[in-house]
Amino acid sequence: MAFFALWSYVLVGCFSISTAEIETFNLSALYPPKWEESPSQFSNYTSQNGKYVVNPWVYPERLGLYKILLSKTAKYFQRFGKDNEQNPLWGLPLQHGWQYSSGRLADPTRTTDCGYESDPLCISEDSWWADLNYFLCVLPVLGAVDSGIMGISSDQLVLLLPPKDGLRFCNSVSSCQSSYPETMKKWKAFYQNIQLPFTSFDDNLKYLWAAHTSTLEETLKKFEDRFVYYSNPEVEFEKAWCVSVDYFASLHLHTTLIRIHEFQRGLPSRILVNEDKIPFIKDFSDFQNIFLLGLDTLYKVDSASGLTQQRYPEL
Structure with a gap:
């Protein structure tokens, strides 16, 4: 375990930021792509019969759910920093924004135009990244609705399912509680905890x-068939990313706006192809190559130890 802790600290330590440096950031420049154009309140979505209808398979509409979530929870993090920068939920939309900008939400089969030049805002249900991110959007949002933080009742929000594989996805508080009871409890516990007057940032x-890792553990196995759509290096990166999340969780990585923005500088800016050899990818920075090497090493050693198979048999 000492090795895993060492590599985790190395990866996270690359992004240490001082208080003085934080003061120099223009926060709005760090927001995910199209943040300003995405819905900022439920009334910005289509309304039918008193219900808000959201299509989470369109990038700005899924992003808008995060934006509302960040807004509704802002008051609980005011004492930790100004301008909602210390809200630990920032990690979720920033990850979604990186997936969008790096082309990972597009159709990996290339049998449709979803996510490409003619339909750039479309999110493909065939994308492994998009499918897992769906649950890392919908479960946190519905957990917040269930906790009362979002200011709407559970029957006021309608989430559209994708056209082909709708049965793989839950889309309401009741259906997600039925399919993922333990994970929904953990998201609700998070929202209950942040409302306590003296809870610490580390406790949050x-x-x-706990809720984030539970989401991955419960949903990852549903989409292993998507791996066939990607190159071997991309699949290895996908698996390494899942494994690394457990170690970041154990370190309580700060998922605030500035820290995650800086952290994501190490992530690949495009989908990996078979010709890519870590850490010698020519169009990636030295920093990206080193970061990918760290993830790959952590994954391989974790797999060799048998720990990966215990948590994620499908990997």
Whole structure:
């Protein structure tokens, strides 16, 4: 375990940021792509019969759910920093924004135009990244609705399912509680904890990471068939990313706006192809190559130890 802790600290330590540096950031420049154009309140979505209808298979509409979530929870993090920068939920929309900008939400089969030049805002249900991110959007949002933080009742929000594989996805508080009861409990516990007057920031992170890792553990197995759509290096990166999340969680990685923005500088800016050889990818920075090497090493050693198979048999 000492090796895993060492590599985790190395990866996270690359992004240490001082208080003085934080003061120099223009926060709005760090927001995910199209943040300003995405819905900022439920009334910005289509309304039918008193219900808000959201299509989470369109990038700005899924992003808008995060934006509302960040807004509704802002008051609980005011004492930790100004301008909602210390809200630990920032990690979720920033990850979604990276997936969008790196082309990982597009149709990996290339049998449709979803996510490409003629339909750039479309999110493909055949994308492994998009499918897992769906649950890392919908479960946190519905957990917040169930906790009362979002200001609407559970029957006021309608989430559209994808056209082909709708049965793989839950889309309401009741259906997600039925399919993922333990994970929904953990998201609700996080929201209950942040409302306590004297809860610590690290305690908030503990609850957040417990819900995050539970989401991956419960949903990852549903989409292993998507791996066939990607190159071997991309599949290895996908698996390494899942494994690394457990170690970031154990360290209570701060998932605040500035820290995750800086952290994501190490992530690949495009989908990996078979010709890519880590850490010698020519169009990636030295920093990206080193970061990918760290993830790959962590994954391989974790797999060799048998720990990966215990948590994620499908990997």
